[in-house]
Amino acid sequence: MTNILKFGVGGIYQIHCSAAESTSLHCLINQKVYFGQSSSILERSGRHLTLLNNNCHECLQLQTDWNQFGIHNFELTILIVEESLTKRLELSSTSIYSEFGE
DSSP: OOOGGGGGSOEEEEEEEOSSSOOSSOOTTTOOEEEEEESOHHHHHHHHHHHHHTTOOSOHHHHHHHHHHOGGGEEEEEEEEOOOHHHHHHHHHTHHHHHHTO
């Protein structure tokens, strides 16, 4: 597990619903996972939280699940810590989606 202090660095992350017994990858209820990458996971996770709480997130499926299951049933997991944007984009377009089934 990544230390919470590392949220201030860049990397690739996932947000998933844990409303039911779940694996580390997805919610067993709906199998949905939101993947993202950012130069500051801490800043981006704050923006996700603000948008979701204000019911105006750009990902309508994530917003719908948030509204249905509530904040306490979601987790954000850092998958890869990577400062380089080029490397993050390369990883997010290849290995992440094949490894995590997206």
